[in-house]
Amino acid sequence: MAFIEVEGLSKTYGASLDALHRVSFTVEKGEWIAVMGPSGSGKSTLLNILGGLDTPTGGRVALEGQEISRLSAHELARFRAEKIGFVFQQFHLVPYLTALENVMLAQYFHSLSDEREAADALGRVGLGGRLQHLPSQLSGGEQQRVCVARALINQPNLILADEPTGNLDEVNETLVMGLLTELHREGHTLVLVTHDPDIGRMAERRIELHHGRLTEVSVFPTYEEELIDNLLKAVWHAQEDTARSVLESAGLPEFTRNRATFLLMAQEGLVRLEGPGLSFAPRGEARARHVIRRHRLSERLFYETFGLDKDLLDEHACKIEHSLSPEVTEKICTFLRHPQTCPHGSPIPPGVCCPRG
Numbered sequence: 001m002a003f004i005e006v007e008g009l010s011k012t013y014g015a016s017l018d019a020l021h022r023v024s025f026t027v028e029k030g031e032w033i034a035v036m037g038p039s040g041s042g043k044s045t046l047l048n049i050l051g052g053l054d055t056p057t058g059g060r061v062a063l064e065g066q067e068i069s070r071l072s073a074h075e076l077a078r079f080r081a082e083k084i085g086f087v088f089q090q091f092h093l094v095p096y097l098t099a100l101e102n103v104m105l106a107q108y109f110h111s112l113s114d115e116r117e118a119a120d121a122l123g124r125v126g127l128g129g130r131l132q133h134l135p136s137q138l139s140g141g142e143q144q145r146v147c148v149a150r151a152l153i154n155q156p157n158l159i160l161a162d163e164p165t166g167n168l169d170e171v172n173e174t175l176v177m178g179l180l181t182e183l184h185r186e187g188h189t190l191v192l193v194t195h196d197p198d199i200g201r202m203a204e205r206r207i208e209l210h211h212g213r214l215t216e217v218s219v220f221p222t223y224e225e226e227l228i229d230n231l232l233k234a235v236w237h238a239q240e241d242t243a244r245s246v247l248e249s250a251g252l253p254e255f256t257r258n259r260a261t262f263l264l265m266a267q268e269g270l271v272r273l274e275g276p277g278l279s280f281a282p283r284g285e286a287r288a289r290h291v292i293r294r295h296r297l298s299e300r301l302f303y304e305t306f307g308l309d310k311d312l313l314d315e316h317a318c319k320i321e322h323s324l325s326p327e328v329t330e331k332i333c334t335f336l337r338h339p340q341t342c343p344h345g346s347p348i349p350p351g352v353c354c355p356r357g
């Protein structure tokens with residue numbers, strides 16, 4: 001039995017609008033899953049049904065074997081309060097209650113509201129000094145952190161987040177995503193709705209909705225790997241151009257456009273980010289060397305063997321460089337007699353097959 005089982009879930013509005021159409025998937029305990037898809041594709045509808053805030057017109061949802069639609073209104077409210085923490089894009093804080101009281105409100109179903117616990121939860125999200133503030137006296141990012149504290153207070157098994165960073169600036173986005181990452185590490189199951197690929201990529205698994213249909217499961221990895229290859233290439237090129245191993249990250253346009261991916265790459269030991277400096281970690285450098293090698297060998301192949309125009313080489317090489325296996329790469333290199341430069345004159349890093357390697 002999976003932690004969450006969604007089977008043939010449908011939600012129809014009026015006669016013909018299928019907000020969800022026979023959606024099925026499972027989530028394992030402790031998993032982080034991203035629900036992606038364009039606006040209006042049914043993401044919020046799905047999340048609300050998972051959390052028992054909305055009822056489906058067909059199909060079923062079971063959480064730890066408990067079918068949600070079988071619960072009475074009272075049981076459902078209790079189930080929600082004890083098992084599920086919600087974080088929404090609009091913060092839904094009660095405007096006339098302080099931060100502390102908003103968090104304590106979520107303890108409603110416990111016999112006794114524990115002020116200490118609520119204060120601790122706020123301390124944990126960095127708001128220990130804001131306990132008595134009203135929502136209107138807090139910034140958007142701070143309000144969202146109150147919501148994270150509120151979601152945490154009952155130690156819910158499942159955290160449901162609907163575009164939690166949709167209304168936040170970059171700094172608060174990083175803070176809130178950092179908190180969610182921590183919760184996931186502690187073993188909470190996380191279902192996070194987002195249309196932002198950078199945030200979706202932080203999840204372990206992604207499902208995608210289009211017009212209420214689950215069309216693709218985990219299609220991102222190839223795309224993600226290619227993006228990482230391309231960013232590693234950009235770092236390699238910048239190092240070649242400047243003859244420096246530590247780059248100014250702000251000076252690299254690819255960095256400013258893909259900050260979240262670079263953070264991910266740093267986490268995975270591909271690059272080092274130290275203050276304003278950006279450099280390769282050994283794994284990233286080795287991977288970049290291989291991509292550059294595949295790229296420049298491909299250019300050489302297209303140029304020499306197929307007589308392709310020099311201006312077109314780069315574009316064609318980009319298409320195949322991600323998919324060449326090490327064996328094929330060595331074969332191409334041997335076939336071309338281990339060339340030292342690409343047709344534009346840039347050096348080709350040697351491989352194991354090369355006499356000079």
Ligand code: ADP
Binds near residue numbers: 038042
């Ligand atoms: P998303 O969160 O992916 O942007 P939603 O789940 O909010 O999408 O909405 C999916 C579809 O269902 C949309 O076409 C939306 O207009 C429609 N919809 C959502 N709620 C209602 C409602 N209460 N009444 C009628 N249509 C709705």
Ligand code: MG
Binds near residue numbers: 043
């Ligand atoms: Mg939505």
